[in-house]
Amino acid sequence: MNVGIDKIGFFTPNYYVDMVDLANARNENPNKYLIGIGQTEQAVIPNTQDTVTMAANAALQVIDDSNRDKISLIILGTETGIDNSKSGAIYLQNLLGLSRHARAFEIKQACYGATAGIQMAKEFVNLHPNQQALVVGADVARYGVRTAGEVTQGGGAVAMTIAADSTILKLSKNSSVYSDDIMDFWRPLNRTEALVDGHYSNDIYQQFFVKTIHDYLQTNDMNLTDLSALVFHLPYTKMGLKGLREILPELSETDQKHFLSEFEASRVYNKRVGNLYTGSLYLSLLSLLDNSDDLHAGDQIGIFSYGSGAQGEFYTGTLQPGFKNSQRKKQINEILNQRTRLTVPEYETMFAQWPKLDAGDYHLDDLKDHSQFTFTGVNESKRQYQTKA
Structure with a gap:
């Protein structure tokens, strides 16, 4: 049975x-950011958006009357939770008007959460081929103004439906995983900004990639050249390039050029958005689908997921005839091109307006936020959401 990603959307x-x-503004050579980090733009998240609203806005692109009643599993992968108890997936279920008979829950393991959701959803659909699952990776990456991690901030959401007879990507039955108790990145309960040991995290990322890809290829009796492209978790796009360079010596010069070309296609969108944490890998996959000129139905794509702390997983997907979608590409480019460019002082002000964990009750004015779903504050310690017509 062809179980895999049937629809994919981004917000x-x-x-x-x-x-x-x-x-x-930081008295740095721009090439340090443009080349050294691999970013050209960075999303700035207003206080009227959170993981729930971004997930819901992304899901609008993959949920319609053709599949709404089939969604019976809702999984939100995030490390930017909005409640220590209540799952953001429950809010998501309500905002989207999905079935009350659906399972809905949240997964946390740093940037790996959406991948865990996809693997669970795949098994669910294998058992229930007439039903579908909604999996969303949504996050806000914050390190702080004038910090070493400032250039790797960002945010957004990627929403996917997992279904039998998928039109985009058939998921492999097997995967290779590796995990260890690593303190490369963490966010204590009293902080909205993450703590990270950057160089250590880069090293662990590359080690986990090499371990899992080689294990997968060996276990499944495959060669690197059986893959047409590799997709990486991209908290910043240079990180994926570092991972790719670890295995390039195993390829011919011609194959090296091919994989590097496909990597460039896979980071077009990420370069303009920055870090989505759980959504970063799947925005890269979306970028590859939309921007590669050399992929065809039947090609196998290698997919590397990484979540600090740490969990790595490598699996593959086979492209289906419907993987190209010009309307989807147009919509995403419109989202990116129609954004407002902030000055650095304006960005710093918006960053500082992010609600504190102990802010109590408050109301937010969402008149300037024209998204269909917005966050409007807290009343009696209950989060308030609005759906616009």
Whole structure:
């Protein structure tokens, strides 16, 4: 049975900061950000958007009357939870008007959460081929103004439906996983900004990639050249390039050029958005689907997922005849091109307006946020959401 990704959509809010502007404001050579980090723009998240609203806005692109009643599993992968108890997936279920008979829950393991959701959804659909699952990776990446991690911030959501007879990507039955108790990145309960050991995290990422891809290829009696492209978790796009370079010596010069070309296609969108944490890998997959000129139905794609702390997983997918979608590509480019470019002071002000964990009750004015779903504050310690017509 062809179980896999049937639809995929993306959302990020209507603001960004240009990396040249940020570099100049921080007295850095812009190439440190443009080349050294591999980013050109970074999404800036207003306080009227959170993981729930971004997930719901992304899901609008994959949920319609043709599949709404088939969704019986809702999984939100996030490390930017909005409640220590209640799952964001429950809010998502309500905002989207999905069945009350659906299972709905949240998964947390750093940037790996959406992948865990996809693997669970795949098994669910194998058992229930007439039903579908909604899996969303949604996050806000915050490290702080004028910190070492500032250039790797961002946010947004990627929503996917998992179904039998999928039109985009058939998922492999097997995968290779590796996990260890690693303190490369963490976010204590009293913080909205993450803590990270950057160089250590880069090293662990590359180690986990090499371990899992080689294990997968060996276990499944495959060669690297059986794959037409590799997709990486991209908290910043240079990180994926570092991973790719670990295995390039195993390829011919011609194959190296091919994999590098496909990697460039896979980071077109990520370069303009920044870090989505759980959604980063799947935005990269979406970018590859939309921007590669050399892929065809039947090609196998290698997929590397990584979540600090740490969990790595490598699996593959086979492209289906419907993987190209010009309307989807047009919609995503419109989302990115129609955003408002903030000055660095404006970005700093918006960043500082993010609600504190102990903010109590408050109301947010969402008149400038034209997204269909917005967050409007907290009343009696209960989060308030609005659906616009």
